[in-house]
Amino acid sequence: MHTRRRYHHGDLRAALLTRAEETLREKGPTALSLRELARDLGVSHAAPSRHFKDKQALLDALALTGFDRLDERMSASLKEAGESFAERMKAAARAYVDFATANAELLDLMYSIKHDPKASEELIAASQRWTRQTLNLIAEGQRRGEVREGPLERVGIGVFSTLHGYATLAASDSLPPDVRAEGLDELVAYILRGCAPEKPRQTA
Amino acid sequence: MHTRRRYHHGDLRAALLTRAEETLREKGPTALSLRELARDLGVSHAAPSRHFKDKQALLDALALTGFDRLDERMSASLKEAGESFAERMKAAARAYVDFATANAELLDLMYSIKHDPKASEELIAASQRWTRQTLNLIAEGQRRGEVREGPLERVGIGVFSTLHGYATLAASDSLPPDVRAEGLDELVAYILRGCAPEKPRQTA
DNA sequence: TCACCTTTGTTGTCATTGACAGCATTGTTG
DNA sequence: CAACAATGCTGTCAATGACAACAAAGGTGA
CATH class of the missing domain: 1.10.357.10 (Tetracycline Repressor, domain 2)
Incomplete structure (x- = not known):
C-alpha cells in the first residue's frame, strides 16, 4: 500500500474523483471542499489544482x-x-x-x-x-x-x-x-x- | 426612495430574497454570497443574519x-x-x-x-x-x-x-x-x- | 550516466466568505 | 418615558479557493 510517503501519489486524479463522489453522496455538494479532499488523501492543499484547474x-x-x-x-x-x-x-x-x-x-x-x-x-x-x-x-x-x-x-x-x-x-x-x-x-x-x-x- | 441612510432598511428580508433570486438567475447558485447581498443592499455584512440564520x-x-x-x-x-x-x-x-x-x-x-x-x-x-x-x-x-x-x-x-x-x-x-x-x-x-x-x- | 525538461506536489500567501459575539440604534408598548 | 424587542453594525475567526514560487520524481535523449 502506498503509505502516502511517496511524493507522487500515483493516481491522485482518480482518487480525488472517487473521494469527491463519496463526500458528495454523504454530505452534499456544498460540503465538498478541495482542501478537505486533499487532506483526506494525505496530500497538500494545492495538489488538486494540478489535476483540476478549478x-x-x-x-x-x-x-x-x-x-x-x-x-x-x-x-x-x-x-x-x-x-x-x-x-x-x-x-x-x-x-x-x-x-x-x-x-x-x-x-x-x-x-x-x-x-x-x-x-x-x-x-x-x-x-x-x-x-x-x-x-x-x-x-x-x-x-x-x-x-x-x-x-x-x-x-x-x-x-x-x-x-x-x-x-x-x-x-x-x-x-x-x-x-x-x-x-x-x-x-x-x-x-x-x-x-x-x-x-x-x-x-x- | 429610502436612500439607505436609514438605520432600518424597512424590509430587508424581502429585499434579500429578491436580490438573491436575481443573483441566482444571473450568476448561478455558487456565486450567491450573503456578504455580497448585504453590500448590494447597502447593509452591513452581518445584517442578513437577523433574517436568515444561515x-x-x-x-x-x-x-x-x-x-x-x-x-x-x-x-x-x-x-x-x-x-x-x-x-x-x-x-x-x-x-x-x-x-x-x-x-x-x-x-x-x-x-x-x-x-x-x-x-x-x-x-x-x-x-x-x-x-x-x-x-x-x-x-x-x-x-x-x-x-x-x-x-x-x-x-x-x-x-x-x-x-x-x-x-x-x-x-x-x-x-x-x-x-x-x-x-x-x-x-x-x-x-x-x-x-x-x-x-x-x-x-x- | 547524466543533464534537461515535464509532471506532479509542496509551502506560502491573499482576498473572500460564513458564522459568531458584542454593541448600537430604532421602534414599540405599557 | 422607560423598559424591551427587533434590527442593524463592527470586529473577529477559521475555512476556503486561487495563485505564485519552489521542490522533488520521472522520463528521455546524448
Whole structure:
C-alpha cells in the first residue's frame, strides 16, 4: 500500500474523483471542499489544482463520470433485456431509476451543470450521448412497429421526459415511497400507452 | 426612495430574497454570497443574519417563494382554462414549463434541497402541496371519465413525472430548442394517451 | 550516466466568505 | 418615558479557493 510517503501519489486524479463522489453522496455538494479532499488523501492543499484547474472543473469531471456510468448501466441492462419494446423500455427505466436513486446527488450535479453557459463541451456531449441512447430505444421500437410513427424528437420526447421525471422525482425523494418501488411497471405501461401505434391492432 | 441612510432598511428580508433570486438567475447558485447581498443592499455584512440564520435558511426561503409562485401561476393558468381534462392538462403543462424555463436555477434549487435530510418542514410541505395540486388534476379527470380509473398515485405518477421531466429538461437546456417550443402539444397528446380510459369509446 | 525538461506536489500567501459575539440604534408598548 | 424587542453594525475567526514560487520524481535523449 502506498503509505502516502511517496511524493507522487500515483493516481491522485482518480482518487480525488472517487473521494469527491463519496463526500458528495454523504454530505452534499456544498460540503465538498478541495482542501478537505486533499487532506483526506494525505496530500497538500494545492495538489488538486494540478489535476483540476478549478473546483468547477472537478465537478464537471465528476458529472462526466456519472454520465459514463449511466451509459454503461443502461447498456448492460439493455443487453440482458428481451427484444420487445416493452421489455427494453422496462429495462431502461429500471436502469435509470436505479441509477438515480443510488446516485441522487450526482444526478443532480449532472443536470444542474447544464445551467452554466460555459459548461464543458465534453459534458454536453456526454449528456447528448445519453439522450440519444435513450431515444434510440424509441427508434428501435418504431422499426419493430411497436411504437407510433413520427419524427423521433416528437415521439421520443414524451418518453424521455417521463423517464427523466420519474427518476428525478425518485432521486429527490419527492415520490411516496410505496409508489416508487412497485410503480415502475405501472410507469412503463403508461409509457407504452403513450407511444403505442395509432392502430392498436398491429401486433398479434 | 429610502436612500439607505436609514438605520432600518424597512424590509430587508424581502429585499434579500429578491436580490438573491436575481443573483441566482444571473450568476448561478455558487456565486450567491450573503456578504455580497448585504453590500448590494447597502447593509452591513452581518445584517442578513437577523433574517436568515444561515445561508441555507435563505436558500430554503427562496425555494419556498418558488413553490408559492409556481402554485400561483398554476392556479391562474387553470382558472382560465376550459373544463375538459385535455384543456386543463395543457394549461398545467404550459404553466409548469413556462415557470421552469423562466426560473431554471430556482427550480433546481427547489428540488435539490430535498436531498438534504433536514430540509425545512415548510419546504417539504410546499413541495407536497404542489404535487397534490397537480395530482388533483388527474382526480378531476377521473371524475369526468376522461382519465382511466385506479388509485391516484398509480395513475397520476406517470403524468406528473412527464410534466416534471419535461419542465426539468427544458429548464436545464437538455432539449433540442426546436422541440421545446412547439412540442408541448405533442407532449400533452402523449400524456392523454397514457392516461386515457381503458375503453376508448366512453366520450362521444 | 547524466543533464534537461515535464509532471506532479509542496509551502506560502491573499482576498473572500460564513458564522459568531458584542454593541448600537430604532421602534414599540405599557 | 422607560423598559424591551427587533434590527442593524463592527470586529473577529477559521475555512476556503486561487495563485505564485519552489521542490522533488520521472522520463528521455546524448
